[in-house]
Amino acid sequence: AQSVSQHNHHVILSEAASLELGCNYSYGGTVNLFWYVQYPGQHLQLLLKYFSGDPLVKGIKGFEAEFIKSKFSFNLRKPSVQWSDTAEYFCAVNIYNQGGKLIFGQGTELSVKP
Amino acid sequence: DSGVTQTPKHLITATGQRVTLRCSPRSGDLSVYWYQQSLDQGLQFLIQYYNGEERAKGNILERFSAQQFPDLHSELNLSSLELGDSALYFCASSRQDRVTEAFFGQGTRLTVV
Numbered sequence: 001a002q003s004v005s006q007h008n009h010h011v012i013l014s015e016a017a018s019l020e021l022g023c024n025y026s027y028g029g030t031v032n033l034f035w036y037v038q039y040p041g042q043h044l045q046l047l048l049k050y051f052s053g054d055p056l057v058k059g060i061k062g063f064e065a066e067f068i069k070s071k072f073s074f075n076l077r078k079p080s081v082q083w084s085d086t087a088e089y090f091c092a093v094n095i096y097n098q099g100g101k102l103i104f105g106q107g108t109e110l111s112v113k114p
Numbered sequence: 115d116s117g118v119t120q121t122p123k124h125l126i127t128a129t130g131q132r133v134t135l136r137c138s139p140r141s142g143d144l145s146v147y148w149y150q151q152s153l154d155q156g157l158q159f160l161i162q163y164y165n166g167e168e169r170a171k172g173n174i175l176e177r178f179s180a181q182q183f184p185d186l187h188s189e190l191n192l193s194s195l196e197l198g199d200s201a202l203y204f205c206a207s208s209r210q211d212r213v214t215e216a217f218f219g220q221g222t223r224l225t226v227v
Contacts, residue, residue, distance in 0.1 A: 009124035024218070043116055044218040090157065099170035100145050104157035109144070
């Protein structure tokens with residue numbers, strides 16, 4: 001079965017530190033890739049998405065992600081985190097031609113110390 | 115605000131009972147998705163409706179059912195509730211059958227006691 005793995009369960013950083021959250025998926029065909037963020041008590045919000053083209057995608061709030069097809073990875077990065085980035089981050093995969101369902105990773109909780 | 119409305123926000127009910135969760139998609143969105151978020155299972159896809167018809171099914175229990183009405187709102191019915199059904203239930207919507215961007219509601223937190 002297709003699955004998504006997020007390697008880090010909980011990441012703690014100080015403000016201004018750089019962030020990289022790992023995401024790997026298991027499916028050999030065409031996929032659409034997403035990163036969502038969930039701030040405490042709020043709904044999931046889309047950070048960025050990749051469908052095709054340039055494998056380096058930029059999203060909101062200074063986040064970016066790189067799709068490496070050979071590694072089945074879609075890692076999320078931010079050069080300098082802020083306290084307001086404290087949230088849970090979810091990687092998700094949509095299998096092309098299998099409708100609209102998203103397969104989510106387990107999530108990574110990011111805590112940024114001021 | 116994502117434009118997706120879920121009611122109620124919180125629900126506390128006893129084991130064995132039946133509840134209905136409601137979702138209104140963003141204006142113009144034809145697809146509605148239901149997800150369950152629990153501590154042990156994470157975010158799990160339950161079911162998708164597109165323009166009133168069931169489009170895809172995930173790990174949805176037989177005790178659970180859903181439908182999408184002509185006005186495109188959707189309801190998720192959970193019956194014979196068990197303690198393990200306690201979770202956050204999210205609804206999401208997208209414009210088409212396939213997801214280019216899914217917008218999530220605030221969720222309904224269900225507590226079964």
